[in-house]
Amino acid sequence: MDANRLSQGQLVAALAAIALFIISFLPWFDISGAVTVGGTTIGGSQNFNLWEAENPLDIYLLIVILVALVPAALGLLGDGGDAPMASMATALLAGVGTLLILYQIFDTPGDLGRKIGLFLGLIACAGIAVGGYLSMQEDVGGERY
């Protein structure tokens, strides 16, 4: 395995994809409530990570992670070959993923609250999109690091 086989864009996208996968297990949403019984208020909250929240975003972001990681993994194993669509797919899917997470920040499902994972996920997904874009440009220029 030789990391030098990867372009700078592929490396950025792969690292951001690994970060997004780890972040997906942090709390993304929470729900809290309180009841008052006889003057005593009892409250509680429950956190949900990306996989626990009933939302198609989890499947979508898993696809984004795989699309970003597979070309890098193949490149590392020296079996990369030509994957002309890979950079474009990574940039496009991660760009839309960033929009979807941004949409969730402004319009959370139901009465759910926003947690740290949602914001870190946004940054990581944007990182994948930037990596994909850099990789696209490197493909056009034929430049490899």
Added chain:
Amino acid sequence: MGRLSQGQMIAAVGGVALLVATFLPWVGVSGPSLPAELPGGVDASTSENIWKGSSLDIYLLISGVIALLPALLAVTDSAEEFSFVSAATLLFGVVAVILVIAFLTVDFPDGADREVGAFVGLGGAIVIAVGGFRAMQEEVAGAI
């Protein structure tokens, strides 16, 4: 419109079907119906389209617009090069098929019914993917 390839036209039809499907009911919940003359006697059945309670709506909107893009560009006579869009159409169509199937199986609300919009949406996504694939094949054949 004559500049559109067969694949681009297929994808555009799929895009229209997908966009129409987003306004049809996807999820239905049936409850007991009581005679109207009784107090509270109303049909408790209700249905929702995809625009409520899911981020799938935005993704399907983007997929539908991308599938329609070559047709829109041809109508406005504003572009000659569609190759990037055909690849994007295939990509977004395939992912849309995966997401709709996941929604209809894994993520579907318990006890709810699958309504016509979900199936029209799935069909539209499949047609977009097929159209995108054909458009790419036609571009490759045209380049040789």
